[in-house]
Amino acid sequence: MNVLVTDPIADAGLDVLREAGYEVETGYELEGDDLLEAISDAHGLIVRSGTEVTAEVFEAAEELVIVGRAGIGVDNIDIDAATDEGVIVANAPEGNVRAAAEHTVAMAFAVARSIPQAHARLKSGEWAKSDYLGAELNGKTLGVVGLGRVGQEVAKKLDSLGMDIVAYDPYISEERAERIGAELVEFDACLERADFLTIHTPLTPETEGLIGEAEMELLEGSYVINVGRGGIIDEDALAAAAEEGIVAGAALDVFTEEPLPEGSPLLAHDEIVVTPHLGASTEAAQENVATSTAEQVVAALEGEPVANALNAPSIDESAFPRLEPYINIAETAGKVAAQLLDGRIERVEVTYEGDIADEDVDFVTASALKGVFEPLEWQVNAVNAPQIAEDRGVDVTESKTRQAEDFQSLVSVAVGNGDHEISVDGTLFAGDDPRIVRIDGYRVDAIPHGKMVVTRNTDEPGVIGLIGTVMGEHGVNIAGMFNAREAIGGEALTVYNVDTEIPDAAREQLESDERIIEVRYITLNGQ
CATH class of the missing domain: 3.40.50.720 (NAD(P)-binding Rossmann-like Domain)
Incomplete structure (x- = not known):
């Protein structure tokens, strides 16, 4: 590769x-x-x-x-x-968090104390000590728009330097904000209360131009800092606000267009400090x-979950060893259930019982959906399986219960439509031995492997012998057999592991016997 x-x-x-x-x-x-x-x-x-x-x-x-x-x-x-x-x-959201946060703090001090301007004038021979009266950060209010990883790190650092922290982020809880010393407020209130405003949101259609002319009025007398993404601040509005003295100053590391064009109005004002996208530029x-x-x-x-996947469920590294076996079980159960259902799939329910119910199982559920759709889609994985379900109008539900009657952990995948439903349950034996333990309520002990034939028949003497004979006549070798029944003389279900696909002629011959209700061939490897 x-x-x-x-x-x-x-x-x-x-x-x-x-x-x-x-x-x-x-x-x-x-x-x-x-x-x-x-x-x-x-x-x-x-x-x-x-x-x-x-x-x-x-x-x-x-x-x-x-x-x-x-x-x-x-x-x-x-x-x-x-x-x-x-x-x-x-x-890679963690790798440059500290660097971006430190650059944000540096930019706050730089704009508050006019460090770049004073430096430039001194290098040119001017001792302009009386021209710069800076602002202290201690005792001031920091407004944080976007309390993600970088925003939180900035809040912690400046909180420790004596600033009061207010924040706007509709996706974070008050409890989490309080733990880092921030007060959650509405957007306008965050801008109005901020002596220094720092922005750490992603650039989306909703956040593009988020800080414009009207917002500049709310920021009167404040300093604006952006080491996040360009385009969130309306640069023309910011330049005008600096020109008119509405904002005290600004420090920007990111811009709508990069490199920053020579004619940008941001370059015309001493009150605006700029750096060329250095936020993550540390070794x-x-x-x-x-x-x-x-x-x-x-x-x-290598087929393992990805820690920071943005369009697929991820698994915490410490939880992966516990969940890895159930990823395969869920996918297998989905494959078996989908191939047993007669008709279009309209709903999928994934149920977790026992110890596994305590885990974050999003990736396991996505793998179950992969198994359900793999017999129907030539290109499906845990990334696009949830999207395929949505596109097809398939209703997906997930449920958990700590109660498990017979097993330490159990994963059940049920698929259905308006007519009927099929459920397949899987678990681990002896720690790492995957088994199918129920099919449509029948208790079995089937090893999920390769090719399988599932039969339903009346529980009568001679039926299993007939099935074995017909398969043998058509060259199908039986590698294993797992039988279950409702009651003596009732209906029985049997799972056969076979070495080759059962021919249509063999299925038709078996289903012509009135004792055999149905015969289904299932493949777990796509062949």
Whole structure:
């Protein structure tokens, strides 16, 4: 397998890929048709902000498993297109958190004390001591828009320096905000109360131009800092507010257009401090994001959950050993249930019983959906399976209960339509031995492997013998058999592990016997 890297990353990240046995191709100038050609056989792609990963790129990348963004922002990646194509998109949100937070703090001090302006004048021979009367941060109010990882780190650092913290973030709880010393308030209140405002939201259609002319009026006398994403602040409105003295100053590291054009109004005002997108530009941060991104690419290519996947469920590294066996069980149960159901799938219910109910099972549920849709879709995985369910109008529910009658942990996948429903339950025996233990309520002890035949028949002498005889006549070898029944003389269900597919003629011969209700062939490997 090979990984294409189209933006420069630290050598440590490339080393992770090579040490894992992957071929690494770098192409830092690729664009247009050259990019489409290079990506056509790539299994992994690593980018920063310089490469536009569009729907066209995903369509050309038939082998692509994952796109890793060596950094936080992913507005250069079409995540919807990635999801449609079943490609994981992952970023490295932790690697440059400290660097971005420290640069934010540095920018706050720089603009408050006019450090760059005083430095420039002193270097040019002026001793302009009396021209700069700075503002102290101690005792002032910091407004934080976006209390994510970087926002929280900034809040902690400036709280420890004596600032009062107010924050606007509709996606964080009051309890979490309080733990880091911040008071959650509404957006306008955050701007009105802030002596210093720092912005740490992603760039989305909702946040583009979030801080405009009207917001500048709310920020009268304040300092505005943005080390997050360009485009969130209306730069013309900010320049006008600085010109008119509405805001005391601003410090920006990111811009709507980068590099910042020579004619930008931001460059005309001493009160606006600018740096060329240095937030993550520390040696430690670059190495951290490179290795983190590379490790996630390796995980994806080896079929393991990806820690920071943005369009697929992820699993905490410490929980993965406990959940890994149930990922396969859920997928297998989904495959069996889907192939047993006669008709269109309209609903899927995944139920967790026992110890597993205490875990974060989003990835396990996605794997169950993968199993359900794999017999129907040629390209389905845990990334696009939830989207396939939504597109098909399939109702998906998940439930948990700590109660488990017979097993320490049990995963049940039920598929149904308006007519009927089939459920398949799976668990682990002896710690790591996967078993199918119920099919449609019948207690079995089936080993899920390769090819299987499931029969329903009346519980009468000679029926199992007939099934074995007919299979033998058609060259189908039975490797294992697991039988269950409702009651003596009632209906029975039997699971056979077989070495080859059962021919249609054999099925028809068996179903012509009035004692046999149905015969279903199931494959777990797509053949």
